Each structure stands twice: as C-alpha cells, then as structure tokens.
Amino acid sequence: MDDMEGEGTIKKFLYLNRKAPYGTVYALESLEVVLIGAAFDQDVSLAFVDDGVYQIRKNHNTKVDSGIGMKDFSKTYRVLEDYDVEKLYVEKESMEERGLTKDDLIVPVEIMDRAQMAALMAEQDVVLSF
C-alpha cells in the first residue's frame, strides 16, 4: 500500500449509516472501514440516519453460541474515541419516529435536525454509504 501518496491531504469523510444491524452485514463492515480509516488522519464524521440509529442502541445481546448466533459488535462503537473518531451525529426525526432518545444509545452523539444534517452533508469531500 502506498499510503504515503495521501500524506498531507486532509479530506472530510462522511460515513452515512442507514441500515439496521444484524439483518445485514453493512453496519459491521462499515465499522471495519471506520477503524481502518482512522489510521489515515482524515476529518471523519459518522452519521446515523433512518435504521442506522439502531446500530448504536444499547444492550445488544447475542453471541456466536447463543441467540441469533452472531457476535455482538456494538461495544466497538465505544472505542471509536480511542481512534480519534469523535464526531458522531444522529438525525432527530429518525430518533423520534423510533421512539428513541440519547439515553437509549451506547455512545454520546450530537442530535441534528434536517437542516443541520443537510449542512453536514454539503461540506463533505467523500461520502461512504452503507
């Protein structure tokens, strides 16, 4: 890998997460990109919109040998801070129509309304969609 080529360039990367966890692999494999991507020192934001907010709901409970037989990866969101990934945003209406509040979430986030979310999107250089 020639990471060096990228040295010096800092771009705004948005991870747009819109899918529920476990039903599909996108939530998990999105998180794997975020973790690898953290090494590149870019300006990273994570947005949780629509069913994406379910990814960071508290109290996920499943193991390879019980429940649905898949590993619970939700605690990984808690270590994002250690990777300097600290800008986590959730969309207000997505939370409300699901009856969720900040207390239901496993990590601290900033809640954004439509206009704020649109403004966040407008300033990105790269959007990775999952």
Place this chain on the structure above:
Amino acid sequence: MDDMEGEGTIKKFLYLNRKAPYGTVYALESLEVVLIGAAFDQDVSLAFVDDGVYQIRKNHNTKVDSGIGMKDFSKTYRVLEDYDVEKLYVEKESMEERGLTKDDLIVPVEIMDRAQMAALMAEQDVVLSF
C-alpha cells in the same frame, strides 16, 4: 431426480412476485422456477403484487450489448401459456398506485382486489416468495 415420488399429489403452488425486474435477479430466477415447475403438473398461480407488477410491463428494451447490458426476459411471460401456466393475477392497488392499466401489461391477467388476493393466498399449499 426422483420426480415419480411426487406423482399423484397435486398441490396448489403460488408464486408471489413483489420485486421490480433488472434491479435484482429475483424476477428472472422466479420465472426460471415457474418454467421448470410447470413439468410437475401442479395447480400453479402467479401473483404480481407491489413492484412485481413491473415485471410484466410492456416494451422492456435492453440487450446484453446495449442499454443496461442485461437481456430482456419479459417475452418469456408470453410463453407461460404454452406451459399451461395460465392463472396470472395482479393486485388492483399495486396497479393503481403505479398508474398502470391492463393495457400496459405484456400478458393477459386477472385483476384482483385486496379481498380476492387474500382469498387466493388462503387456499394455497405452497407459497414461493420472490
């Protein structure tokens, strides 16, 4: 294959088609099941519901070497008759909300309202969903 085991048993099979063509393979691979299934002399019905009605819309136009580069398989619906697959049903509301009428369809079908569709479903032995 031991088709003989099935001899004598006649079951009601419903193919429930709810997906648009081309965007995913389900429409095409559903049709492949219908064609193979026709050899088994069962009591077969095809229901087109939701975006499934788009499968039998007229004037599909694409080839492997033009357009989206996928083959147009819609004419195959016309030969179902030769396979004695003659019970094709579309749901009324699915047609209406898409602005479609019988004239837009490549094959003759019977239009059913909610209650009739529910009644059709209720009498099936096997439902294959796509």
Place this chain on the structure above:
Amino acid sequence: MKFAIQVNEGPYQHQASDSAYQFTKAVLEKGHEIFRVFFYHDGVNNASRLTIPPQDDRHIVNRWTDLAKQYNLDLVVCVAAAQRRGMLDDNEAKRAGKDASNMAEGFRISGLGQLIEAGIQADRLVVFGD
C-alpha cells in the same frame, strides 16, 4: 412433520442463512424431519469450502456441513444459480473446463426440480431471503 427450507441469500451479507440455520436446527431438535434444504439465488454461496471467517465469528458454511452430517440432511444447491455465481463441485468444474472447484462437503448440486419436489413432498416450505 416434514419441512423443506429455501435459502435465497449468501453467507454474512444477509441474516437469511443464519435464520434458516437456527430454524432448521430447531426443527430437528423438536423431532421433526427436514426433507431438504434448497439453496437458490445467492444462497448457493453458502456452499463454498473456501470461506475463512474471523476466528471470533460463526462459520456459516461449516455449521451447515456439520448439521448435515449429524442429521443426514439433503443440502441441495441449484445448478443454474450456482453456475452464474461460480459455485462448482468437481464434476461441474471438469465438465466446464474450470481448473478448480469450491463446493464444501455435505452439499450437492442439482436442478430446480428439486425445489418443486420439496414443495410437493414436504408438509411445509419455509423461505428465508432478503
């Protein structure tokens, strides 16, 4: 009671194969019979012997192989769907002049007639998909 199972999605991307496995296991543990598990669409990808999931994750392919061994299950992979997607056993590979095969132990390749036959012979057909 005799159950037949259809699996429409590949391993890991969608929960379909996981749910089908948990359901099949529960059927068997309750003393019912599994007439056949039929892998269609991307479901054929559940039969690859080349998967290497992470150590701390479930091994979807091996789980199916082990269950098949324990209960003498008939795991059938649709030949047409498999060819499109590059899932081959030794015979198919030889016939097509391919230099490798990738099908795991416990699965066999056959035609769509096996799905229809399962619908006829089993008391229930349960479809797991996207």
Place this chain on the structure above:
Amino acid sequence: MKFAIQVNEGPYQHQASDSAYQFTKAVLEKGHEIFRVFFYHDGVNNASRLTIPPQDDRHIVNRWTDLAKQYNLDLVVCVAAAQRRGMLDDNEAKRAGKDASNMAEGFRISGLGQLIEAGIQADRLVVFGD
C-alpha cells in the same frame, strides 16, 4: 478527472455490479481516469473465475477482466470481506491451507486502506450497492 468506484454487491443478484461497469466504461471513454475499483461486501464475488453464466447472458466477471486489461485498471478486492465469503487468490489459499483458489485474472486482494486511499486520491468516489 480521477474517479474511484466502490462495488458492494455480487454479480447477477443485484444490478450494482452492472451499473458500476457501465459507469466505469463511460468514465474511461470520456477520457477521465479511474484511480481504482474497490470491491467490498458481496462485491468481492465479482472476482470469481469460476462463474459460468448462460451463453445468452452477459459475463460480468470477464467484462471486468477485459476492461481492466484494456485500460490497465486497478481492481482491488477487500481481503477481510473476501475471506468471509470464500474469495481467494493463490497466495491467500496457500496461506490458509485451502486446496483451491478462485480469483480471476485482473483482480488483486488488498486491505481496506486501499478504499480510504482511493477516497483521498480520487476527485470523486462513486458507490454502487443495494
């Protein structure tokens, strides 16, 4: 202008790989540059040399291989996603003690860093998925 492409779905099941191919071809024909095509999630299945599509259908894998040859494209398959799903080149197969590989000519296996690098280096990243 420099484009990067991400493909999230496998061949045939979803249109994503078809759309990505048609788009990539159009980019090149207009004289732009393709920095990299990155295959993630089930997209890794586009790299199988074992597919045998019907004679009258498009050959998705060969199309990518041919385009790569013509334009010297960098087609990268994510190693983590590939291992989960059984997509291996000779090296990976040897290292994992697998008795076969299935990766087609023109593709190479590498890490997720290659996706981030593509996002940094290219002027545009376009994601094709489900």
Place this chain on the structure above:
Amino acid sequence: MLQTVNKSPFEKNAMQSCLRLSPQGSAVLFYEDGVYAAVKGTRFESQIKEATQQFSVYALLPDLEARGMRAEDVIDGVKTVDYSGFVDLVADNGAVQAWL
C-alpha cells in the same frame, strides 16, 4: 396461514403489504429486522395494535434481544417466541408466506 416479515417497516414496504393482503386470521411473525415493527414507541405502534385484532402477531425473541430489546418492550397483544416457537407456528398454521 403463517405470514413472515423479516424487514424493518421503516426501510421496506414488506410489513405494509403483509398487513394489507394477508387473509384474516393469519398468524404474522416478525423476525430479523422485522422485529422493530413489534416494539412499543415507534410510529407503527398503533397500526400493529390494530393488526392484533385481525391477526395473531408474534415477534422472534432472539432477534429482539440481539438488537437491544426485551420481551417487555413489545406492544401489548404481540407474543414473543423463540426458534422452537417459530417451528410450532409453522407446524400449526398451514402454508407459510414470506414477505421478502
């Protein structure tokens, strides 16, 4: 009949079509991402409550728990089952129709 719904009602139309077209008296099972339809407090709650008048409605507990919810989070009138209960639902309700 048993009707199964495995998709989130927020993401896909499967639940809506199931509730619109299923024969009265069907059992309806929510599983995988479908379980979000069965929990209290979402914008679908009143619709599901109404559905329990026409259908026997179930949600798969292992899928609820995986996603951070418990049996007490489901809407009144919705029953939870495990995989063994899923098998019983299939055995007891005739043909199975999957709203994929």
Place this chain on the structure above:
Amino acid sequence: MLQTVNKSPFEKNAMQSCLRLSPQGSAVLFYEDGVYAAVKGTRFESQIKEATQQFSVYALLPDLEARGMRAEDVIDGVKTVDYSGFVDLVADNGAVQAWL
C-alpha cells in the same frame, strides 16, 4: 453534491430520506429501480414535481428503457441522461452521496 437513488420508492425508503435530507441545490439522479420515481402517473408524481423546485432531478434513460419506459414518460422538469451524462453529473456536482 450529487445524490443517487437506485431503489424503487414503493419498495424502500431511500428516495424519501434523500428528499428529506439532501442539501438544497443538490442534483438528484434516479437510476436502476429508482427510475420508477421519475415517471408520470404514480402516486409519487406530485412529490417529485415539488422536488424539482429544490433540486435538479435526473433519471437514467437506459434504466427507464430497460423497464419499458421512454424519455417522454418522465415527469416534467426531470431530465434524462445516459451513462455519459451520469459521468458528467458526478464530475460537475462535487461529492456523491448514494442513498442505498
């Protein structure tokens, strides 16, 4: 920005989320099964007409034609493009956001 929508508005919520959250002035491209949003006569027609006030709306012609529709079937104010036009939209509109 360019927003892309490749799913049918009848089946999935992608179009709704795109229209709700996209920055004003974005270009919005419907392709694959997303093109059904762009044609006349569906229950989404008035919503799309309204969207053309805030966004530049496009539909991919090869996807329309494959599915039995033509350029004249799209809603007034929606423009059709081919793959070459898709490339231009990406080149001309900054970052691309896919509503998958």
